[in-house]
Amino acid sequence: MNILYETVAWLTDPAQWSGPDGIPLRLGEHVAISAGSLAVALLIALPIGLWIGHTGRYTTLAVNLANLWRALPSLAVIAMVLPLTAPLDPQLGFKVYPTVVAMVVLGVPPILVNAYAGLSEIDRDLLEAARGQGMSEWQVLWRVELPLALPVIVTGIRSSAIQIVATATLGAIFGFGGLGHYLVIGFATLTRGGLGEMVGGALLVAGLVIVTDIVFALLQRALTPHGLVLDRARSTAAA
Amino acid sequence: MAGHLDDLVGRTLQHIWLTAIAVGIGFLISFALAVLAIRRRSTYGPILATSDILYTIPSLALFAALVSVTGITLLTVEIPLTMYTLVIFVRNMTAGFDSVPPDVLEAASGLGYTGMQRLWRVEVPLAVPLIVAGLRLATVSTIGLVTVSSILGDSFGGLGFFILEGYRRSFPTELYFGAIPSILLAVAADLLLARLQRRITPWTHDAEPVPA
Numbered sequence: 001m002n003i004l005y006e007t008v009a010w011l012t013d014p015a016q017w018s019g020p021d022g023i024p025l026r027l028g029e030h031v032a033i034s035a036g037s038l039a040v041a042l043l044i045a046l047p048i049g050l051w052i053g054h055t056g057r058y059t060t061l062a063v064n065l066a067n068l069w070r071a072l073p074s075l076a077v078i079a080m081v082l083p084l085t086a087p088l089d090p091q092l093g094f095k096v097y098p099t100v101v102a103m104v105v106l107g108v109p110p111i112l113v114n115a116y117a118g119l120s121e122i123d124r125d126l127l128e129a130a131r132g133q134g135m136s137e138w139q140v141l142w143r144v145e146l147p148l149a150l151p152v153i154v155t156g157i158r159s160s161a162i163q164i165v166a167t168a169t170l171g172a173i174f175g176f177g178g179l180g181h182y183l184v185i186g187f188a189t190l191t192r193g194g195l196g197e198m199v200g201g202a203l204l205v206a207g208l209v210i211v212t213d214i215v216f217a218l219l220q221r222a223l224t225p226h227g228l229v230l231d232r233a234r235s236t237a238a239a
Numbered sequence: 240m241a242g243h244l245d246d247l248v249g250r251t252l253q254h255i256w257l258t259a260i261a262v263g264i265g266f267l268i269s270f271a272l273a274v275l276a277i278r279r280r281s282t283y284g285p286i287l288a289t290s291d292i293l294y295t296i297p298s299l300a301l302f303a304a305l306v307s308v309t310g311i312t313l314l315t316v317e318i319p320l321t322m323y324t325l326v327i328f329v330r331n332m333t334a335g336f337d338s339v340p341p342d343v344l345e346a347a348s349g350l351g352y353t354g355m356q357r358l359w360r361v362e363v364p365l366a367v368p369l370i371v372a373g374l375r376l377a378t379v380s381t382i383g384l385v386t387v388s389s390i391l392g393d394s395f396g397g398l399g400f401f402i403l404e405g406y407r408r409s410f411p412t413e414l415y416f417g418a419i420p421s422i423l424l425a426v427a428a429d430l431l432l433a434r435l436q437r438r439i440t441p442w443t444h445d446a447e448p449v450p451a
Binding site for chain 1: 292294295296297298299300301303304306307376379382383384386387390398399402403405406411414415417418419421422425426428429430433
């Protein structure tokens with residue numbers, strides 16, 4: 001019960017809730033880097049995924065590349081970027097850029113693959129009908145394909161977001177703050193009462209991951225067109 | 240130089256070994272859980288939810304937290320690695336079993352297959368594409384996570400050892416010495432398993448989308 005006691009003691013200590021090393025600030029850092037990385041990943045992955053799904057070109061290449069891309073270990077990516085950006089800026093180049101790059105790398109494949117998969121699942125007849133009604137390619141994409149594929153696309157974004165929030169903790173090994181900071185410091189001082197800090201930090205990260213998941217689940221529900229609700233009751237499986 | 244090469248080989252083998260144990264044990268546990276989830280539908284939700292929750296615990300924290308329980312041993316490395324494979328395997332295996340059409344199951348039962356026979360001769364073979372897809376994903380993600388176990392000290396971490404030591408000594412060459420081979424290892428494993436996937440399921444399309 002030592003572990004429970006120390007964790008509760010650490011989490012409820014008022015000192016933890018203010019100042020430059022306080023939970024609100026670290027949580028803010030964590031959310032900011034996750035949201036920023038997700039935004040960049042979206043900007044890269046969504047247009048490419050939609051374009052591939054819409055045109056049906058380069059699908060084999062894109063899906064295979066996305067799978068390979070997914071194989072890149074985050075810790076190794078952070079380590080690779082670090083010596084490159086460190087000379088650029090002694091603050092951001094060391095502590096922020098490497099983690100952001102690794103999180104963008106992590107976030108791109110699920111968004112790209114799901115955007116493509118979402119569009120490619122759509123019944124071809126529907127697209128023919130849309131074109132037959134005189135819709136332009138943009139209108140087909142915007143008014144037919146996107147709404148129909150939205151649940152699958154949001155699933156991809158959700159999966160990216162969860163992985164980013166959980167993995168951004170690794171940045172702390174290389175000096176980025178965020179909630180991972182507590183894990184690293186707690187582990188380093190394990191024999192001197194760091195246990196509570198470490199477990200407390202882990203709980204905060206896990207909590208943030210769960211909140212992220214819930215937010216995207218709600219978003220998914222809100223964005224699913226009514227006609228699809230019954231259809232999509234069975235959720236998508238990972239493959 | 241020769242010394243460094245020996246180190247590299249040793250760490251690469253350790254990396255593969257640590258990955259193989261976790262993926263192997265994770266596969267077996269998940270298979271049992273997936274069969275249970277399919278046979279007893281009431282356990283389906285809880286099993287998936289539990290494996291999902293385990294996945295939210297940051298790897299860094301789990302490695303570190305276990306030190307106070309199991310010390311710095313192989314168990315401390317393997318418990319988290321195995322746990323993280325569960326969510327991937329259980330999801331893919333249940334999805335694989337679920338993909339078997341009910342008619343097929345009924346036909347099998349009608350032919351007099353017992354539950355066990357039906358599982359091994361009908362459900363498992365039909366679920367193979369998704370199971371192999373899960374194996375590929377689990378292996379690659381475990382290779383990535385092994386690097387994180389380097390925080391436990393010099394005895395573990397596979398190629399991640401060089402990454403962390405290179406960082407601590409501010410020695411980029413060593414950092415790359417760990418990072419590049421660990422990326423190559425993950426990519427090689429992915430390509431190898433993709434080949435296996437095509438070999439045993441030649442009927443699936445080459446660029447089958449892999450939705451998250």
